[in-house]
Amino acid sequence: MGLETEPLLQAWSYFRRRKFELCCQTCTRILEQEPYDQVAWSLKTRALTEMVYVDEIDVDQEGIAEMMLDENAIAQVARPGTSLKQAVGKKFDGPSPAVRPVTQSGRPISGFVRPSTQSGRPGTMEQAIKTPRTASTARPITSASGRYVRLGTASMITNPDGAFINLSRLNLAKYAQHPYLAKTLFEYIFHHENDVKNALDLAALATEHSNFKDWWWKMQLGKCYYRLGLYREAEKQFKSALTHQIMVDMFLYLGKVYIRMDQPLTALTLFKQGLDRFPKEVSILCAVARIHEEMNNMISATEYYKEVLKQDNTNIEAIACIGSNHFYTDQPEIALRFYRRLLQMGVYNCQLFNNLGLCCFYAQQYDMILTSFERALSLAENEDEVAEVWYNLGHVAVGIGDLNLAYQCFKLTLSNNNDHAEAYNNLAVLEMRKNRVEQARALLQTASSLAPHMYEPHINFAFLSEKIGDLQSSYVAAQKSAAAFPNHVETQQLIEKLRQHFAVI
Template identity: 50%
Template sequence: MRDEVDASWLALSRLRRRRFKQCIEGCSRILNESPYDQLVWTMKARALTTEVYVDETELEEEGVAEILLDDNAIASMPRPGTSLSNPKSSSSDHALRPVSSSGRPMTGFSRPGSSSRPMSGMSVDQAFKGNRPGTSRPMTTLGREVRLGTASMVNQSGVFIDVEKLNMRKYAARPALAMVLVEYLLHVEVNPRKALELCSEATQKEGFKSWFWKRKLGQCYYKLGLYRDAEKQLRSSLKDGEMLLTYFDLCKVYLKLDIPNTALDLLKKAGESFREESRVIIGIARIYDMLNDLENSSKAYKMVLEYDAGNIEAMACLAANHFYEDGPEVALRYYRRLLQMGVNNTELWNNLGLSCFHSSQFDMALSCFERALALAADDNEGDVWYNIGLVGVGIGDLALAYQAFKIAVSVDGNHAESYCNLGVLDLRKNDFDSAAAMFATAKSLAPFLFEPLYNLALLMFKRGNLEEAYDNVKEALVVFPEHRESLELKKELMGSLVGLR
């Protein structure tokens, strides 16, 4: 029976049903017999492209090279609040809200891109460590694209399109084929140079009037790192046809150029044309988050929820904001809603447990943590045990706390926060040497935390070793310049060093 079905029809049907592998196999077979069948060729290209398609509107991972050698930023010494590397000096307080490895306050949603970007200069060491030292490899230059690209190459037996031999002018004359081809070049071949060639031919053919080709040109320039050219093309594409996706592309360009306020204005303008579009608002919220403007980002997240009541990212971020602003009860409601949405992972149960604990629902808290542990994988089990330790401290059961932190450290050898707290517990037991060792470990694992630095400085000060105390308090102030206690300690140390007293 099968043989009687028309092979091209079958391939088309498989493409529609997203059975890409089978579709590609079928197409290859037909193309072996008749290599000039344009329909089948188009289908195969579409199938290959869709298989590896990356949503261009999403933020992207940044590679080590991009973090270290980023010279695209327009201003080298930006004013506070106008750049991602110099956001508003912390509107939230380190002491009340923990920070991620990049020195930004924790948001409720882990996302690629600027969440891993350091606030101020980053050393090569830090860049290679990645987000959580020891658990993740750093991204290589092109982030996820290269990996996907190479993977698809392996699947492919023989070369489907020999890019070097393509006659771009010929293809540009056939818009339908060209559109498929450009996507193929961008996503499968990851060859923006060739794609650019095709785009420029095609846009010429269209008389510089087609928004599609201008947008693609912009994308090609973006991939080639020619951000100003990309901006020009995308702007002009928006004039020919106002498309939401073009706005997102342009927004990405502005973020690369490190002018977040322009990106914000752009998204706001997009919001005027595309009302009730939650993706625009969430883009706004993300940028506010990057700028540490939690007040405005919360507002935006709330608006997202008005249009899209099931948006997980907005809910998670709002929950985290409420949690750190003394509203664990409200946070609890958001987390419960997330649970109803079908999110079921360690992090959520862990957060539920913490919110329960802080809103005095002790019976629920521990069972939440149990669930979190049951679901935990190697990379987040340490966090759960750490939080159990915090609960132990909260109920005054320091033995439980000590054990929980110990487990956290044994599960995740890089859990700096646990080391720091173990040090504090050691201090309470008057075991100063061990405490100092713990703080030193925490400090080497997570130089972005001010707590171990300050604790170590204070401990050294009390033990009379002023040199180390001074060094550490200086480092603490680099991480958290407004920390009052550190400032006070430094003042006192200076007094001793200068010898006026």
């Protein structure tokens, strides 16, 4: 007769080995026999939470609703270098937009896609509505869509009979008096059910029960306020928690609050205090580098990323960002070394091979170009990724002088992604070379409407309009180009030429 393991011990073993579904099933069987078994109840709650747990520090997504309908009063005309929202007219510390593409918010494209950088920061409601959706939903992305939608519906998936805990019938005041049960219950409500209001009520009651001395509950209160958009209240809670317990997480959470309130200099000061307490801490160094990158201080950002690599030489974000910076500062051979390092570390995706192909082309290692792009195409997970690969192949074709191949590549880009503004612009340039003026004008107008932050479609349209004698349209487009890229010499020359012409008239 074989020995049977104690069910609770078996469930705990499953939990420790991260087999959460088996852990839940074992706990369910225990609870069917003993409905008031608090240990099994707590363990099942923790297992359900771990299934959908996302670290709140790293993942931060500011949706269009938060950007456009934000009621927090922020100075409309911030002093230069003090705001993340006033990046468009700023002088670039590094490659200009002529070399390094910029996002909709006017910042150079980062080497590492973070959730907060995916959707950009639209300037008007019209731009916001046109911004691509990333949450598999028809409405513009908000912090209630995407990840949080999946978290909120997780309760329906885990138990066919309904949610494991009926929140509406819970006596939160009773649970708040049992610290260990309350903590697991809070994480379940916050992460699994995504019910921030009930989580906030429980955290407030538990904080009161602990005589306002438990740093953990204050941190949870701050997280709830942050999720609800009450940033000043979140700031108070995180600062209060910091007086009880000095932790890296506290500095990172408080930094997130300041960034959301558009106070990057305050966040940098806070992180410097954090680095004094925790010297060489990688997560704080990364946070500082991200802020410098968002403020267009590319040189400072690269220095901090290099400092990160001295402490952790497998940090993917730092390697990718430094590699991207070397590529755009005309050092593709060095960028190639960084991307090869990522490949050795086991990163194996479409974006990496796409970057390797471009680095090989600009470093004149022609034997590796096509194999890298072929691998990128085979690894592409969606049409947008396929479009980017074909767009880069179009650049390679232009570089070797095969304009027919380039034309086909840009067409394939648009067949995969109909909103690819750069491909419209490049196609228009190829059409201009064939003297197809009307097609070129139509393509350039499409490109400039899709990406008003890019200067290339505007200046190309200005030159084309000037060439065919439409001086008014040329002047308007040139002004838009100057707004997008103030230091562009050819734009300034064209505006001056048109002004002289208008003066003569």
